[in-house]
Amino acid sequence: MECAVLSDPRNAAKIVRLHFHDCFVQDDTITLQGEKSATPNVDSLKGFEIIDSIKNKVESDCPGVVSCADILAIAARDSTVLVGGPDWEMYLGRKDSKTASYELANSNLPVPSEGILPIITKFLYQGLSVTDMVALSGSHTIGVARCQNYRARIYGDYTASESYLNDLRASCPAAGGDDDTVAPMDNVTPNLFDNSYYQILLRGEGLLNSDQEMYSSFLGVQTKQLVLQYAHDPLAFFHQFAQSMVAMGNITNAVDGGEVRRSCRFVNT
Template identity: 45%
Template sequence: MATAAVRCLLTVAVVLAPLLAGADAGRPLSTGFYNKKCPNVQSIVRAAMAQAVTAEPRMGASILRMFFHDCFVNGCDASILLDDTASFTGEKNAGPNANSVRGYEVIDAIKTQVEVSCNATVSCADILALAARDAVNLLGGPTWTVYLGRRDALTASQSAANANLPGPGSSLATLITMFGNKGLSPRDMTALSGAHTVGQARCSTFRDRIYNDANINTTFASLRQQTCPQASGDATLAPIDAQTPEAFDNAYYRNLMSKQGLFHSDQELFNGGSQDALVKKYSGNAAMFAADFAKAMVKMGAISPLTGTQGEVRLNCRNAN
């Protein structure tokens, strides 16, 4: 885990109010949205996430990924949490999510606790935003101000999830375009990709890279091939960052500089292209990475939120009321 000195460097507060106007004009997200209605919501989420991450550090990475996969599909509206119904096929079984996104039970448990304290008040979308922030910080990464006031979607779309989430084989141009479509700059994209400093991935998501890519460290490729054969083992896991897989730090960028990115899309950030210089900076400056990551998370959390009278506050995150 990060040392105390690094933890201090990685603690940042971010204020990006101009970015946070909600979809319902005149009702922006705010830092004090629940101050009167549910003043202890943040402490409830933090305690539950601390318990989950202590039990399984990987869960921190899983909740962070869930938030990303939610926000990139029709905005940060907790649509990823909805089970399929007779009227729609949701996002859980979309290609990028099926047998991959995990941690739904953690969000369910937090929601149950919040409902006991503040019934029908706090949205699942806001719980997920808070949980993602706490997941990063509990793994040694930065903290940031989470703006609140999101409401929950009434429906979800599997086709939108398939269309809007970049895959592990994406090119740099594709990544820049897909993040740009969400209002995120190439710098935001490169900073947010640093989330891959924690977590694990299935063999099926990186097999093509370790057997077919040229821009890869051969020793690293051979190591990964030992547990990811060409014709089997799809579900076998490997750490995305082999150096410090349970610590949120800047080792991810050092991996890229030594051609040890696990995904093709990772290595695209350091492959003679426009992001090489930024990767070099992040690799040697943990505080810069932490600050940029926190800012980008606030921006991502403001993608097309439902606010005001839009959507609803779900009582159960898996189903509309």
């Protein structure tokens, strides 16, 4: 992970995002539709080849022991540390699922256009609290968003400096632009894991509607207070982020008994 992040700091965000989506399940096969092509994942998730590389090295020294799920959880933790974020103790022993669910990936993963209540509901459904939701959203302090996911916002009621807004609109035109053009979700320190993401929300400059809703929605009484706290207290944010990452990493184990995959892209034959 150190080599990957040194070669491109954005790789840290890619791996953290993979862990969030827990999408490293398997590619489509003749008999099974994987999760990569689900709407929240397609053209969005990157970094699979980094996990492949790690898995290959681990398998060569320690075959059949360390799951892809554990590798992804550890890699996400190390990615966070490598760009200035907090460290935390890992719980290990996860198994890799033998199945995938395209339908659940579509229905359970939050999407950028959603309002605050549907997103809270999705976190609660996974056993995560509102505090977990706000803290975990702080991972957007690194990484980028696709034009497709913020176009409506920057041509609507978006509070930002004129120069920054002009730059966003120039790279993401209202019509005829490239949906895959990206912009950092934290335009202040995009490659540093810090609390500036929350400070951006205080100014109304959250790039994604789902982020800004945590502070601006009249329904977000609790989330607004948490955004304020993390914006002014980076240590509180780091502490809660670490706790919430542990909680998220232990949501569930494989319901099908699980296995340790030889290749993270496919179930064992």
